[in-house]
Amino acid sequence: MASSARRGPYICGIDASMDVVSGKWKSLILWELANHGVRRFGELRRGLPGVSEKMLIQQLREMEQDGLIDRRVYAEVPPKVEYSLTDDGRSLNAALAPLGDWGTARVKRLESASTSAT
Amino acid sequence: MASSARRGPYICGIDASMDVVSGKWKSLILWELANHGVRRFGELRRGLPGVSEKMLIQQLREMEQDGLIDRRVYAEVPPKVEYSLTDDGRSLNAALAPLGDWGTARVKRLESASTSAT
């Protein structure tokens, strides 16, 4: 599906990071992991309302392949898997911060525009 | 198609900016306009190798609706249309810079990883 090949020849840096961040849940996963440090699969699922198990796993796998997150499996009887950010994941999250601020500012702009448009 | 509705309820700022940046050519258009200031339609098309006219127009329209770019039409006989960044477009471009740097660094990391893997 989405996972594999990518990492194609990139036109610019944005291209390269977009390749890694694009995906409906990835930025949210980044956010969850950045806030909580370590999260189990089920915790992530419950933390992202609306995500299906298939999608969560798919996105987590891609992010793992892309070196953004660590996946730690415990050989226990009720399966236990913990996800956490790698250094790359943390730096990506930091790089996304200004974009997040811009988005927040934009939402505010849109809101004030619609309210002022009496 | 893509253009319309969006601006849905956003979960976070990243969401809101992604909504506006996602699109195969948008970041490139942003880059082109940031570098050249003002560009005609044909100049943009030639500056983005591989883009189709339909896609270019579609992305430009969406970006115009999102308030990222200005579209200036000259009532001349061979049609002339100029595109340029708005303040929002410029600030978005600035917010994308760290992400671009991260992507560039990542590409370098991948390259050095593949060369060192003798």
Place this chain on the structure above:
DNA sequence: TCCCATGCTCACCAACAGGTAAGTACTGAA
């Protein structure tokens, strides 16, 4: 004994982003 919970995998589908190729209205050049 059955169900739930763990963390997955797999098969099938629907929606949509993006691509291709044609057409439009006009003018100047060949």
Place this chain on the structure above:
DNA sequence: TTCAGTACTTACCTGTTGGTGAGCATGGGA
């Protein structure tokens, strides 16, 4: 008279993305 170039529009088609729902292996609680 036909072609190129301007900036588009339109119809159609395909590949990718994401969604649904089932199944799997195991063990603890009701």
